Amino acid sequence: MKHKIRLSRKTLKIILAACIAAAVLLTAGFFLYIHIVDKNTLGREIKIYGMNVSHLTVEKAEQKIAETFAGREISFQEDDKEVYRITMKDLGYSLDMNVLKTQLDAIKKERDADRQIFAHPVNFKMGYQIQKDKQQEQTALSVSHFNNKERTASVSASIAYDEQKKAFAITNDVQGNEIDEQRLSNHVNETLDQIFQEDLLGGEIRISLGTAVYVQPETVVTAEMEQKLKDLNDQLQKYRSTTVTYTFGPASQVLDSSVIESWIRIQGDKVSLDEVSVKAYVEQLAADYNTIYVPRTFRTSYGNDITVSGNEYGYRIDQEGELKQLLEDLKSGTSVSREPVYEIRGFQRNGRDDLAGSYIEVSLDNQHLWLYKDGNLVTETDIVSGAPTPERETYRGAWPIPYKASPFELTSDQYGYNVKVTYWMPFVYGQGLHDASWQSSFGGNRYKTGAGSHGCINLPTDQAALIFQTIDSGYPIIIY
DSSP: OOOOOOOOHHHHHHHHHHHHHHHHHHHHHHHHHHHHHHHHSSOSSEEETTEEOTTOOHHHHHHHHHHHHHHOEEEEEETTEEEEEEEHHHHTEEEOHHHHHHHHHHHHHHHHTTOOSSOOOEEEOOOOOEEEOHHHHHHHTOGGGGOSSOOOOOBOOEEEEETTTTEEEEEOOBOOOOBOHHHHHHHHHHHHHHHHHHOTTOSOEEEEOSGGGBOOOSOOOOHHHHHHHHHHHHHHHHHHHOEEEEEETTEEEEEOHHHHHHHEEEETTEEEEOHHHHHHHHHHHHHHHOOSSSOEEEEOTTSOEEEESSBOOSOEEOHHHHHHHHHHHHTTOSEEEEOOOEEEOOSOOBTTBSSTTOEEEEETTTTEEEEEETTEEEEEEEOBOBOSSTTTOOOOEEEEEOOOBSSEEEEETTTTEEEEESOEEEEETTEEEEEOTTOSOOSTTGGGTTOOBSSOEEEOHHHHHHHHHHOOTTEEEEEO
16 A cells, blocks of 8 residues: 655755756856856857867867868878878978967857857868978978889980981870989979868878879970971971082083082981081182182194193182072072082183183284184184383283273373373283384384384284274283
């Protein structure tokens, strides 16, 4: 049999009062706790970059944030495998503690100004300043930490001559996988700077290694390189396809491609001509075809050969000008036909023969003159030359007749004469061919017996006229 316990009204009042008191104490304690926590810490339900710092003082939060950042690990991944692992601390990274404290103080001040009984979760992304120990970072990112695999060097693109193809060709660039410490450092810094903006205090960081951190080829194939290749091969082809035909009147000499090929010089990605060899060719050309200022062998109308030492008629190649012109011709890729560049020109030539059948021949001993034109004898005549004395003798040698004049006045202050002639054809030092109406006859030894001139060659008027009409400026005369 159960007995019911009945509480008196007084007892019930006491119990109710006790419950109410307890509730009041708990509520007061709760608010006191909130007050103390909010006053002395950063507050409740607070995170910084996702890390919980609730109920921590500024100092404790500062320490926790710094340690968390310093202990954060970086995993370097290459070909989907980890090749190196390091912490932020070992990398030489740390947070500036002064900036960190200033930011935490600002957060606390903000929280103090907006206290609420029931806290709502807040995640702050505060400002920060990263400090880097460059020497420690350089040591931590040394290539020696990444030598756990075989590495190959990059190959630069280049232009080189292919002996088999006889042409220039491009060697393509090849990307190797050797680590470039500077590029690695830049890549790490840029990657971490981006991550920190959103995830300063998160977990493991993975950094992928690839082309961005490898030693790059110094040169790569570009449009400019391809154009250079084309230009090189074009110039090479032009050198090989050029011929130069030198004309010496009807005769000629051909500089053919086989000789030009021997002058081509290739060094790396450059093609040029051996100017020493080209110059030697021009020098030989001049040696073979120059005819002035060298002793001249001449076959007289009597059929014998003589040597004319005073030879001031003929051709002389301008070697400097010819070298310059030849180098330009060789770049053209065409068949060039031309005369050499002359410094001095004669009247006409056929190869090494600079008379080519057109000249005036004078024999002083025989007092006779012959005029030839294109191999044909136009006329011959007796003459009267200068008297055989040192002051009046006619000069022996070969010269061009620079001009002709009709009429002309011959004067000499030295000998005191002033004579008018109809036909004047000078050759050297004031001496020339002219008509001489005052001579009673020509030939023989009259030039030795008082009828001799002061050096000029006196001609019968009709012969002087014929010669005058036949020759042009530059016509050669050979006197022996």
